[in-house]
Amino acid sequence: MKRVAVIGGGPAGLMAAVTAARKGLKVDLFDAGKDVGRKILASGNGRCNISNVNLSFFDYHSRQPSFVNHVLNEFDFKAFEKFCISIGLLLKTSVDGRVYPQSNEARSIQQALKAEALRLGVQIFTKSTVFELKKNSDYFVLNAQKDGEIYEKVVLAAGSPAAPQLGGSNSGLQLAMALGHDIIEPYPALVGLHLEQKLHKKMRGVKIDAALSLYLNGKCSETVKSDLLFTDYGISGFGTLDISTLASKALKNNKRVEVEIDLLPLFERQHLVAKMGRLCDQIPDAPVMQMLHGVLPRRIAAVILHSLEIEGNTCCKDLNAKELRRLATKMKMWRFRVIGTHGYEHAEAAGGGVATEEVNPKTMESKIVPGLYLAGEVLDVVGKRGGYNLHFAWASGWIAGKNI
Numbered sequence: 001m002k003r004v005a006v007i008g009g010g011p012a013g014l015m016a017a018v019t020a021a022r023k024g025l026k027v028d029l030f031d032a033g034k035d036v037g038r039k040i041l042a043s044g045n046g047r048c049n050i051s052n053v054n055l056s057f058f059d060y061h062s063r064q065p066s067f068v069n070h071v072l073n074e075f076d077f078k079a080f081e082k083f084c085i086s087i088g089l090l091l092k093t094s095v096d097g098r099v100y101p102q103s104n105e106a107r108s109i110q111q112a113l114k115a116e117a118l119r120l121g122v123q124i125f126t127k128s129t130v131f132e133l134k135k136n137s138d139y140f141v142l143n144a145q146k147d148g149e150i151y152e153k154v155v156l157a158a159g160s161p162a163a164p165q166l167g168g169s170n171s172g173l174q175l176a177m178a179l180g181h182d183i184i185e186p187y188p189a190l191v192g193l194h195l196e197q198k199l200h201k202k203m204r205g206v207k208i209d210a211a212l213s214l215y216l217n218g219k220c221s222e223t224v225k226s227d228l229l230f231t232d233y234g235i236s237g238f239g240t241l242d243i244s245t246l247a248s249k250a251l252k253n254n255k256r257v258e259v260e261i262d263l264l265p266l267f268e269r270q271h272l273v274a275k276m277g278r279l280c281d282q283i284p285d286a287p288v289m290q291m292l293h294g295v296l297p298r299r300i301a302a303v304i305l306h307s308l309e310i311e312g313n314t315c316c317k318d319l320n321a322k323e324l325r326r327l328a329t330k331m332k333m334w335r336f337r338v339i340g341t342h343g344y345e346h347a348e349a350a351g352g353g354v355a356t357e358e359v360n361p362k363t364m365e366s367k368i369v370p371g372l373y374l375a376g377e378v379l380d381v382v383g384k385r386g387g388y389n390l391h392f393a394w395a396s397g398w399i400a401g402k403n404i
């Protein structure tokens, strides 16, 4: 009987352990934390956006899209659904294609996976950090709390540095590097952004539907429409998370990063000028702040007037056409310089990781170290918001477990 070690009890490691154990292999799973699947429990605000029915490599940031494509083709949503039924779990799909456990509780999948692993005889060692992994001719020596355990095959599924409070660390990358793998420098992804101007502080807590365009070295690279939350440090909310992965990668590469906020994406600029003009005609003696508050949340309106040096108590009838145009331009194209991310502690994922060119996507086996398999976020693949990261973890874990 082959002895298999799985390093990391997140979704990728649990999936690999269950799949390998179903083939009759003897599997030991090591996790540094006091329980397995801690990120599963925290995911989707405890609801766990577990997958997505619309899976495509376009939904991932990867230097090698064909790698992601292979993985998704090998284990698609239907395959995942079938697997969930095999562990006693029903799923439900929302109108936008996101998939959740029918129970609406992340704990359902964490418990079901753990129960299946234990039923199959997987030995789960918690509070067991693997601090060394060496390959000797045809076996691995793994050092955790017990010295020198020997395994024929190892799955490295130790995740990324994102969310250290839930087990995120660099340790998987270090283990891979020590065995000769190339690491693409990691960076936080799906995370809030820090802004240079401090205007956001005056708007903190205000949430709006906006369009956000990301500018890298002056060129627009992506626009998303979603909600935007002003915070103490800058911006957050789903729209921000959506552009944050590219922004963070660009910051790592020393590019100039800016975000342009369109506070009223449903209005054309000219249309907005005309609309505000009409509002001013209706309430000519009212202060301009009152008119603007008819269009935007009060605190945003106040900051916009301040930044254009327009007195809030100016009468609407005294606002000239040029000022109306300046107001509309600011509301539609408000540019901010991005100077950093809110860091790994607040990131849902990390980009970078083990170079996928060094891994066979049909088996997840390392091309550098035969017998070593890699799965999940330890690899240089990061998905968009919407269940894509968990799906990649399930899929890559399943392929690794099946091919050991």
Ligand SMILES: Cc1cc2nc3c(=O)[nH]c(=O)nc-3n(C[C@H](O)[C@H](O)[C@H](O)COP(=O)(O)OP(=O)(O)OC[C@H]3O[C@@H](n4cnc5c(N)ncnc54)[C@H](O)[C@@H]3O)c2cc1C
Residues within 6 Å of the ligand: 007, 008, 009, 010, 011, 012, 013, 030, 031, 032, 033, 036, 037, 038, 039, 040, 042, 043, 044, 045, 048, 049, 050, 051, 128, 129, 130, 131, 157, 158, 159, 160, 162, 163, 166, 167, 168, 169, 171, 172, 347, 348, 349, 375, 376, 377, 378, 386, 387, 388, 389, 390, 391, 393
């Ligand atoms: C707050 C939050 C919410 C999220 N929500 C969603 C969501 O709704 N949908 C979605 O698709 N994705 C979501 N994600 C992302 C998703 O959880 C991750 O992409 C996924 O967990 C990665 O799986 P993994 O198995 O590769 O790594 P992890 O889940 O990070 O698991 C790795 C495990 O390895 C262990 N480990 C690390 N080093 C060692 C070592 N040396 N020895 C032993 N054990 C080690 C860690 O303790 C950890 O348990 C969310 C993430 C966070 C933080």
